[in-house]
């Protein structure tokens with residue numbers, strides 16, 4: 431069953447919104463199994479609390495370190511949380527109007543992953559003394575990220591653009607976030623191993639989410655070539671939006687004394703690799 435879009439975005443062709451996968455796109459895959467999700471995530475979540483088995487540094491312990499370290503940790507967690515809130519809302523909406531049970535099954539697991547990510551990042555911010563989470567996000571996170579959230583809400587929740595939602599969420603947002611999480615997990619490995627471990631568990635979930643996006647988009651491009659122009663347009667638009675966010679974020683990192691060259695290299699490398707897998711570079 432394909433739900434009709436409610437209110438098409440003016441720039442989205444109607445037939446792109448009423449997306450129906452072909453049989454070829456729906457081959458069985460482990461990502462569509464709740465059992466696989468449980469087995470896989472238990473390898474790194476069992477025995478952890480809020481994603482860590484070593485307690486992260488307390489605010490008091492961080493006082494002994496340069497204040498730039500504190501701001502770098504709060505900045506990394508706040509940036510992560512802003513993105514997780516987008517993914518939490520969008521994955522739930524995409525799950526509700528997914529065009530097939532396979533996508534719905536995967537997205538149901540993603541909704542729980544994103545709920546966990548929102549929970550662990552919120553918990554970490556509060557443990558760092560940032561009780562007013564919204565205020566912290568607005569202090570540390572680029573305003574473009576909130577604009578991206580509003581854009582995705584319009585595209586997914588209001589317009590039910592499934593393909594655009596998967597591109598924005600599973601390719602642009604999560605694909606580029608892999609580099610961000612990977613860098614911060616490595617940066618904090620020695621300074622704050624608990625927070626680093628928490629980021630690594632999120633990263634492992636995110637790899638699954640990006641895997642789903644790439645698999646579905648590749649299937650779509652191979653089996654519905656008439657959709658290619660639309661997919662390429664949306665990939666270009668949303669990836670540019672996300673890249674601009676990461677570039678401004680890099681300026682912020684530099685202000686807090688962290689060299690942004692390596693994370694930006696990682697972000698760009700992931701993006702190029704994902705476009706390559708879609709035959710779009």
Ligand SMILES: [Fe+2]
Nearest residue numbers: 514517544547
């Ligand atoms: Fe997430």
Ligand SMILES: [Fe+2]
Nearest residue numbers: 517604636639
């Ligand atoms: Fe995710």
